[in-house]
Amino acid sequence: MRLVRVVVRRFFTERFFDQAAQTAYYLLVSVVPFLIFMLSLMSFFPIKEGDILGFLEPYAPGNSYSLIKENVQAIVAGGQGQTMSISFLSTFWLSSMAIQSLVRSLNGAYNIQRRLSFFTGLFRDLGVTLIFMFLVPVSFMIPLLERLLHLLISTEVIGTIEVLTPYFKIWTVVKWGLGTLFLFLFFLLFYKILPNGKQALRYVIPGALFAAICWQVASVMFGEYASSVNYTRIYGQLAGIIILMLWFYLSSVVLLLGGLINAEYEKMNKIKAWPRS
Structure with missing residues (x-):
């Protein structure tokens, strides 16, 4: 409970909610170029456009998902060769700005003063951006893995499953389990390499687990809320962008809370171990 109190207090007193808003802005301006680049890149692999957009569908609110889908499909329809080169450059730059914002926020969570020179720090952030840009496509292999498991279950044991319990319940657990496992590993790497300084793996597990679970729960709950509230009446055609x-703001809050959890968890464990050293 002390960990929770400290994390919540720091989140508000050190104004991490402002930093979450900054990160959300960078994510907003980079999401469409990033998805266009992914669609262009995935044309070289046995992955369909629906797999990539479908990966977002369970998490993105309905109006926002429709907005992303329509814009991406309209731009990609204009030609993939030129689109890929342009979208890569814009995605790389805009995504690096989001990464730099997250690095500054996570350094603040650990109270780390960045001692790298401007260009060294910039090249490091650009390198981290490249890692995540080429790591994210791996997540789009999950729909293929789901389809393979679905086929195996259907052909081998579906009869037994139907006798024991409704098939769709089993498949829902498998599907969300795969997604949660991937997100946990993704956030584990995220919290390991983003802050400056060396982070022990055991100290980033709590934040990664928190982010993997809470991001999914928060996204689903926000999606239900957004679908029940008529934002169009207030914002008109901008409703999808606002949602x-x-x-993105909610996602950024979860990411920064995970970083604060890791920082405070590490601090508390080192304080406990200090008298014995």
């Missing part, structure tokens, strides 16, 4: 911005 998407709120979703």
